[in-house]
Amino acid sequence: MSTPYDTAAIIGVGLLGGSLGLALKARNLADTVLGVGHRAASIDAALEIGAIDEGFMDAREACRDADLIILCTPAALVAPKVDEIFPVLRPNALITDVASTKADICAHAARHWPKPLRFVGSHPMAGSEKWGPEHSSASLYEGCYTIVTPQPDQDPEALDAIHALWEDLGAAVVTCSPEQHDALVARTSHVPHIVSAALAVLAANSDRPADVRPFIGKGFADTTRIAAGRPEIWRDICLTNRSAILNSLDSLLDQLQTVRDLIGEEAGDDLEDFFTAGQQARDELLEDGAI
Amino acid sequence: MSTPYDTAAIIGVGLLGGSLGLALKARNLADTVLGVGHRAASIDAALEIGAIDEGFMDAREACRDADLIILCTPAALVAPKVDEIFPVLRPNALITDVASTKADICAHAARHWPKPLRFVGSHPMAGSEKWGPEHSSASLYEGCYTIVTPQPDQDPEALDAIHALWEDLGAAVVTCSPEQHDALVARTSHVPHIVSAALAVLAANSDRPADVRPFIGKGFADTTRIAAGRPEIWRDICLTNRSAILNSLDSLLDQLQTVRDLIGEEAGDDLEDFFTAGQQARDELLEDGAI
DSSP, rough: OOOOOOEEEEEEOOOHHHHHHHHHHHTOOEEEEEEEOOOOOHHHHHHTSSOOSSESHHHHHHTOOSSEEESOOOOOHHHHHHHHHHHOOOOEEEEEEEOOHHHHHEEEEEEEEOBHHHHHHEEEEOSSOOOOOOOOOTTTTTTTTEEEETTTTTTHHHHHHHHHHHHTOOOEEEEEEEHHHHHHHHIIIIIHHHHHHHHHHHTTTTHHHHHHHHGOHHHHHHHHHGGGSSHHHHHHHHSSHHHHHHHHHHHHHHHHHHHHHHHHTHHHHHHHHOOOOOOOOOOOOOTTTOO | OOOOEEEEEEEESSHHHHHHHHHHHHOOOOOEEEEOSSSSSHHHOOOOHHHHHHHEEEEEHTTTTTTTEEEEHHHHHHHHHHHHHHGOTTTTTEEEEESSHHHHHHHHHHHHSSSBBHHHHHHHSSOSSOOOOOOTTTTTTOOOOEEOOOOTTTTTTHHHHHHHHHTTTOOEEEOOOOHHHHHHIIIIIHHHHHHHHHHHHHHHHHHHHHHHHOOHHHHHHHHTTTGGGGGHHHHHHHHHHHHHHHHHHHHHHHHHHHHHHHHHTTTTTHHHHHHHHHHHHHHHHHTEEEE
């Protein structure tokens, strides 16, 4: 099923928004793509690569005539931005987002936005430690898992349409509740990110960088790669997925404390079991070797 | 300065040992390379790729006539293996190793081996989550930092020779004390590895792998890549670098507990500062973009 839109408005024209614009146009899913940025430079960059047809600083102006609106802002801005544009939207406008946390946004939608909800939360598992529209790619969403979060009081046609949109963009769509989504990404993405940043800080701790550099291998480069991500994005993720992150972080802290004790006790067999469990867990989770 | 050897014996013909054999021969640093393995299959694989000229199961037999002996076993086996071969060694034989921990081995050398020491600890910052001689490469050590650890009662000529050996293999040599080495790699390698394994275990925790897989992104793949390493290697590293690892792990646990509290308190600015510190630390440590 194809999902053609007259006018798509993308709020936030960074890597994810810019790539969406390119993909919507490359796949003929929207006649016109409007982009909203809060810096003129981002808008210019998105225009230059052809990700958007017209740029706006004012979200209301861009969304007035849009039949598809996609929020590509940091997570904490999604709900306030939708609050801001709702008064000017066409009644049938379809709204989705690409934020990494879903429960807070969907709860806000349930409380504040007209029913049946034409908002459907999405989270494409795409992205990179790079950012900015200049790294955009029309193929960013191809073959990428995208989580879509059904919720009560949602217009079933809106849910179908957003499901189809992501499939038309080449993504593999999986649905689950916002809460289940947040619990899972806390473990697979948010806590790993926090730990990655903490490892970078630990390694840099107190020595001159030049003295530490010879001791940096590929393993360190890999484990800390995501620490290069944008601080404000991750601040927002922590704030909008607090309870799931605290839960997972506590599990991790317990596990690390156990390993600490095993090292203290020189419990070689138990340590080997722990590393074997880590090896097996990774093998199972990345079985298809896709990443 | 070139460092030619008549007979080099490599004890342990995995990825590191196999690559050493290939590199010694490619760079004409040894006339004959003998390999010691504890499995016939490893020896056969090393022979097949031309990493060694002859294979042995008995280390004493291989080392009897060697003027250069390189231990490429897991860390905990280095000292016992050298104890085992010492009775048959030529008096001038030069000994080094490639283990990831140095203080324990060097302390054992100081206590038990003849002075002036012809043993010089080495740690090339090479390797990968892959293992086995079939992944060997003659260029593994090219451009790779290699730490060489001077210690009291060491024959200065032996230290010079091992330093020159690594340079002849194309490595960038850095010297520091065994203790300083161990403290630094605890932070840059050992604790990251422990954390990587713990993150893999956390993500796999309690759900079916198929349910978790859609939530796995590139960030998770990167942070857990080293968890695919060999469990017995990492068990040995934990056992032979206990105090430095416990030290670094405690610092990391403190840091993560602090971040946990910041999330609990919704301290947005402090969280952003933490992620900024992680980003800056990584940028500084990987400044040259070499990895």
